[in-house]
Amino acid sequence: MTPEELTQMRDQTRQKKSDCKHCVNVCTAAGCLSLRSDQLKDAIDKAVHHAGRQDEVTVKSVGCMGLCSGGPLVSVESGDDEVMYHDVKPEDAGELVQSLDTEPVKRLQCPSDMPFFTQQTKIVLENSGKIDPELLEDYIANDGYAALTKALTEMSPEDVIKEVQTSGLRGRGGGGYPTGLKWSTVAKSPGQKKYVICNADEGDPGAFMDRSVLESDPHRVLEGMALAAYAVGADAGYIYVRAEYPLAIARLKRAIRQAERAGLLGAHIGGSTFRFMIELRLGAGAFVCGEETALIASVEGKRGQPRPRPPYPAQRGLWGCPTLINNVETFANIAPIVRNGGDWFASIGTEKAKGTKVFALAGKINNTGLIEVPMGISLREIVENIGGGVPDGKQFKAVQTGGPSGGCIPIDHLDMPVEYDTLKQLGSIMGSGGMIIMDETSNMVDVARYFMEFCMSESCGKCVPCRVGTWQMHELLTKIIAGEAAPKDLDLLKELCEVVQNTSLCGLGMTSPNPVLSTLRYFEHEYLERLNTNGHGATAEAASTEGA
Amino acid sequence: MNMSTLATPQVITLQIDGQDVSARADESILDVARENGIDIPTMCHLDGLDPVGACRLCLIEIEGTPKLLPACMTYAEEGMRVLTDSPRLQKYRRTILELIFAERNHVCSVCVSNGHCELQNMAVKLGVSHVTVAYRYPKMEVDSSHDRFRLDHNRCILCTRCVRVCDAVEGAHTKDVMGRGVLSAIIHDLNEPWGDSDTCTSCGKCVHVCPTGALVEKGTASSEMAKRTQFLPYLTRMREHHS
Numbered sequence: 001m002t003p004e005e006l007t008q009m010r011d012q013t014r015q016k017k018s019d020c021k022h023c024v025n026v027c028t029a030a031g032c033l034s035l036r037s038d039q040l041k042d043a044i045d046k047a048v049h050h051a052g053r054q055d056e057v058t059v060k061s062v063g064c065m066g067l068c069s070g071g072p073l074v075s076v077e078s079g080d081d082e083v084m085y086h087d088v089k090p091e092d093a094g095e096l097v098q099s100l101d102t103e104p105v106k107r108l109q110c111p112s113d114m115p116f117f118t119q120q121t122k123i124v125l126e127n128s129g130k131i132d133p134e135l136l137e138d139y140i141a142n143d144g145y146a147a148l149t150k151a152l153t154e155m156s157p158e159d160v161i162k163e164v165q166t167s168g169l170r171g172r173g174g175g176g177y178p179t180g181l182k183w184s185t186v187a188k189s190p191g192q193k194k195y196v197i198c199n200a201d202e203g204d205p206g207a208f209m210d211r212s213v214l215e216s217d218p219h220r221v222l223e224g225m226a227l228a229a230y231a232v233g234a235d236a237g238y239i240y241v242r243a244e245y246p247l248a249i250a251r252l253k254r255a256i257r258q259a260e261r262a263g264l265l266g267a268h269i270g271g272s273t274f275r276f277m278i279e280l281r282l283g284a285g286a287f288v289c290g291e292e293t294a295l296i297a298s299v300e301g302k303r304g305q306p307r308p309r310p311p312y313p314a315q316r317g318l319w320g321c322p323t324l325i326n327n328v329e330t331f332a333n334i335a336p337i338v339r340n341g342g343d344w345f346a347s348i349g350t351e352k353a354k355g356t357k358v359f360a361l362a363g364k365i366n367n368t369g370l371i372e373v374p375m376g377i378s379l380r381e382i383v384e385n386i387g388g389g390v391p392d393g394k395q396f397k398a399v400q401t402g403g404p405s406g407g408c409i410p411i412d413h414l415d416m417p418v419e420y421d422t423l424k425q426l427g428s429i430m431g432s433g434g435m436i437i438m439d440e441t442s443n444m445v446d447v448a449r450y451f452m453e454f455c456m457s458e459s460c461g462k463c464v465p466c467r468v469g470t471w472q473m474h475e476l477l478t479k480i481i482a483g484e485a486a487p488k489d490l491d492l493l494k495e496l497c498e499v500v501q502n503t504s505l506c507g508l509g510m511t512s513p514n515p516v517l518s519t520l521r522y523f524e525h526e527y528l529e530r531l532n533t534n535g536h537g538a539t540a541e542a543a544s545t546e547g548a
Numbered sequence: 549m550n551m552s553t554l555a556t557p558q559v560i561t562l563q564i565d566g567q568d569v570s571a572r573a574d575e576s577i578l579d580v581a582r583e584n585g586i587d588i589p590t591m592c593h594l595d596g597l598d599p600v601g602a603c604r605l606c607l608i609e610i611e612g613t614p615k616l617l618p619a620c621m622t623y624a625e626e627g628m629r630v631l632t633d634s635p636r637l638q639k640y641r642r643t644i645l646e647l648i649f650a651e652r653n654h655v656c657s658v659c660v661s662n663g664h665c666e667l668q669n670m671a672v673k674l675g676v677s678h679v680t681v682a683y684r685y686p687k688m689e690v691d692s693s694h695d696r697f698r699l700d701h702n703r704c705i706l707c708t709r710c711v712r713v714c715d716a717v718e719g720a721h722t723k724d725v726m727g728r729g730v731l732s733a734i735i736h737d738l739n740e741p742w743g744d745s746d747t748c749t750s751c752g753k754c755v756h757v758c759p760t761g762a763l764v765e766k767g768t769a770s771s772e773m774a775k776r777t778q779f780l781p782y783l784t785r786m787r788e789h790h791s
Binding site (some may be wrong): 308 | 732
């Protein structure tokens with residue numbers, strides 16, 4: 001597809017859309033789909049046909065609209081007006097279609113001034129819930145592949161890297177490594193063959209940002225990868241996506257096929273000399289395969305185990321070639337950066353953290369779902385305002401960020417800005433974007449044990465400290481919870497935390513003590529309360545909290 | 549003769565434990581240290597096999613690097629300042645060794661490798677006289693299905709020397725690792741009894757590279773199983789000469 005054809009398709013699709021009086025968008029991402037939004041869409045379709053209005057009303061499957069707790073979600077676009085509906089059932093379809101030219105259905109309508117919608121800044125999710133993820137033309141109508149065309153016709157690979165460097169974008173997979181720096185390292189690494197890998201092995205408990213992006217806007221990730229390949233000089237790419245995301249996989253496969261047919265992937269992309277192919281690789285359920293060296297081993301067909309770094313994949317990656325690995329959200333940021341310029345991106349966020357971050361709100365919070373907020377926003381804003389606070393009148397206790405590598409942040413620090421460095425100072429990490437909110441009923445030792453159990457069962461078993469250390473720490477936490485631990489057991493736990501943190505081979509092991517360390521830092525009394533100091537079995541107090 | 553046309557590997561100098569040493573840029577810190585009489589403890593490493601950096605005993609401190617790095621897989625660089633035996637490293641090594649002892653059932657007194665065991669020697673060397681972490685006491689199997697050899701999972705420390713020698717030196721790749729975490733285990737082919745393996749050549753290399761009493765020759769009684777690892781450096785050298 002030449003740039004001219006692309007523009008033509010964009011304009012045609014836009015025209016078609018503006019010809020339609022009403023556009024009814026039904027969320028068909030995994031969350032709403034699990035509430036049978038496919039049946040809902042069929043019902044609305046039928047109602048439209050029944051009313052004989054199929055010429056002026058389009059019913060469309062779209063991606064995630066964010067407010068998963070209110071699913072199935074439907075939005076109705078009528079010209080410039082948009083009305084959002086929550087908890088829509090198939091039996092509401094008739095009423096919904098009837099209301100199109102009159103007043104919206106009040107009982108299903110989401111308040112339009114809801115902070116959940118008004119306080120967000122959408123870059124990564126700009127098309128989520130707006131376009132049909134299965135239609136290439138829908139993505140193109142929203143400036144899709146415009147960045148790739150711009151790069152191929154107006155920019156050198158160095159220009160692309162420079163734009164990404166100017167943007168200040170940092171890796172969204174957890175580490176926060178400067179993306180532009182990584183790209184320029186791979187670009188400068190000597191080698192004829194280079195690879196680009198998209199890490200879509202999202203595995204943190206409670207995190208579903210990447211799944212949502214892949215299900216809602218797969219072409220955005222492909223475009224980001226193609227831009228990366230052009231910038232670093234790669235001609236082949238892999239998306240390593242976990243097999244537990246069947247819908248994301250199906251939509252990715254379809255998107256790759258569409259892009260290949262349209263000449264936006266493959267040889268002579270956009271009529272240029274640039275070639276780039278993308279293949280999918282499915283993870284087989286190992287969390288550690290999100291670690292880049294383990295991921296590479298897995299793509300190579302080996303046992304998914306990490307190896308010591310250096311050498312980093314940028315120097316020696318897939319099959320020994322220089323390899324660029326970024327995660328889904330990082331790649332999803334690339335097209336807007338190239339399209340609008342690095343300076344535009346750098347104007348959003350804070351001094352040290354640019355742009356936005358997608359978070360998955362889960363746990364004890366009213367508005368569970370997916371949000372995108374500018375970097376530097378306070379945790380309080382996210383939890384109390386956007387998230388709508390803790391349900392059932394309970395007290396907020398802590399928010400867990402960063403998954404099993406992260407930590408728990410208590411109420412005293414809620415006003416801290418969400419940034420890589422501040423979260424680190426608080427003993428947690430930005431991580432990939434999972435946020436689990438806990439109320440007063442959660443016990444922090446239980447939380448620590450939950451994450452330790454996760455790390456223990458996900459340890460690949462290669463290095464001794466992680467393999468045996470996580471087992472030992474899990475054992476000690478279990479003992480503390482049972483009220484059978486002595487003060488010296490807590491000392492041993494702290495000692496093991498230090499050893500495992502400093503001696504493990506990869507990030508999984510090195511960060512596995514974080515949930516223990518952060519809960520010890522803010523909630524040590526909960527550990528002490530459960531210690532058995534008299535040497536006669538469980539104390540009455542410990543036994544009573546156990547039952548809670 | 550023009551000196552610049554000579555293909556010489558880059559020779560550099562660095563400091564290990566305050567001692568100035570010279571090295572080629574493709575040499576590991578472990579090799580350079582041992583060459584200069586500085587011993588760094590190792591368990592999974594064996595000369596002649598590709599390093600994996602898994603046991604974490606050879607971790608070293610490098611000035612200016614926040615992470616501890618495995619000496620077996622860290623390569624010499626100009627001006628590097630390396631510490632191999634700081635109090636912190638000593639403490640970590642002892643804990644790691646304790647973790648190994650607690651993981652499975654290492655009962656020396658009844659082991660055929662008693663007195664010839666690298667794990668036992670390491671405990672003596674690092675001064676690990678007792679274990680403070682909890683013993684797991686897992687119930688592990690013993691595979692005696694092979695005519696000449698036995699695999700006792702109770703004594704295995706998952707160093708994967710046997711896997712590597714079988715794959716890279718013998719070329720059979722009969723052995724590999726199954727499962728993950730503490731449930732990891734050495735298997736033959738697709739988890740078959742060793743004796744049923746089609747790929748095993750019965751060469752016995754795995755037995756002799758095994759640091760403990762996990763892989764042994766049948767017919768040995770307590771303390772009788774001494775390993776002979778001399779073949780490995782010899783084979784490696786012969787192959788290097790011919791390649």
